[in-house]
Amino acid sequence: MFSRALRRGFAPSATRSLGRGFSSAVCPCFSSSSKAVAAAATAVSAGAAAYYLGVKPGLAGGARCEAAAAVDWTKVRAELVKILEDDKYKDSSYEGATPGPLLIRLAWHSAGTFCKETKTGGSDGATMRFEPEGSWGANAGLKKAHALLEPVKKQFPGMSYADLWVFAACVAIEEMGGNKVPFTPGRSDKASGKECPMWDGKTHKDGRLPSADMGSPDKTATHLRLIFNRMGFDDREIVALSGAHSMGACHTENSGFWGPWTRAPTTVSNEYFRELMENTWTPKTTHKGKPWKGPAQFEDPTGDLMMLPSDMVLIQDKQFKKYVEQYAKDDSLFQKDFAAVCGKLFNLGR
Template structure:
């Protein structure tokens, strides 16, 4: 018998405390370019000329369509999220991180940075320490960019972040196109515009205030750490923020609010907080500093108790984040994408 459920509900079932996959201290490497190799193989066998004629961004013939099917882009992203050979079984968390890091470089005073130019494609920004590991996400989306050549990278990366959040159980986030990619390293932003997890709450405020966010929005955005894990070869930290790293919920706020945190020394000379009763679960130094801040803490406690309020506030803050610095014309269509249904086969026992 087959039943249908949304991808978010499937994630909730798959990673429930009773049947979740065990964690490993070191994540496995991503599958060796399977999607990219598949795409290259298909285009190599007879369809390359037709594909180029129909889809190349350099072709200006009469049959060339400049329209982008953003609903199909969403579906294409959703289709590639699940992969049992990557981290905890999903590329979703790293795509959310790509959208966030591409957008979080915005400076409200100088009006520079943000997702509009997709400047992480160029060095030196691609090599900034905060962007370690994001080549995985950028490369993952290349076949979709090839399939939809007229979508800008800025639009693709932010739309992918929205798709990942929604498909892993999160709220519906309004999204609109309109980003225009930069063409050279001149669009790169200086290093240091993204948060340093080793620092305290005042540093976090300075980073987010520079973008134009307030305390409530900062804490709401921090809730994205419901997804994913840290990697020693990327951030220097290690482990997930909860036992359900592929389910978007308010679990992050429950975990940080309800558990006892102890310091753990790391092999690289740094340290992080870990749950005393489950040392696989960690928190960053900056996060515990935020939680202990009186003004920040009231939002942590609110979201731990009220997931609906968290989803509402996160939706507004994340939509704002992805639009920072984008020169919208005002006539762009606002999309609210539907999550994909997933067929689940119940095998008889």
């Protein structure tokens, strides 16, 4: 894994032009006196954590905040970076992978269950540890992320799984060249699958997460708005969040889809939007010399890159497309909006 400084040394345009020449294969019981000492230590720890994390002390409040403040988040970050830089990590869709995209997906799918009307779901609770949420189709493959983070949770038992998942994503975004996403600890963990979020929407099979294809561009656009509006996001935020597809890849063993969206799948950048606007996308019909038998997806002329129907709808729908165009032209704008909308997403349900 490149160091963060080295990754940030490549401009998106340079990464893109360089990447064009390669295939994608190259390419997360005190006594009364002791209580006083502990309280003072907690206050200092809370202030230090707030300074380091870029948040204001006291935002989370209560016993949960005190427990989270007692965690040495600088040390947690160091352990997460070790995971991100593990050269032994492998990905079935591309070489040179890191766990960063997987850790972001974990936090994204945890927080993305939020419903603003019922005030259920969201990043608080870490209910994906339980059934039925753990087996939702959209969460396939995420048990690998749970396993990667379990040693960190054991090392810092005062930290909730919910906080760990979000913090790991924040660290991953920054380590992959993205802007810092503000993090406020204080999330709690639910006790059982009885508290998994449920929702009887019209356009999904199970769970509360978006589907990649609803059969037509119009239906897919309607579906995206239904899912994301339920969380409280508008069109611009939907497109910005979709920029997470600048990282990682799809896997046939999980979703049935295959391949990375960009040639820089371990870097936060606007490459996803540039590919959407500047590349040529046609329905995928073959894969490694054989007929493609997976779900409908699109590929570029090399067959190395892919787009989902839900990606393509971002340039098929006029309202979505205007934001795709803005981000394709301005990486700084995307980086700013992406960090902001991730911060909003990761705090849903608190």
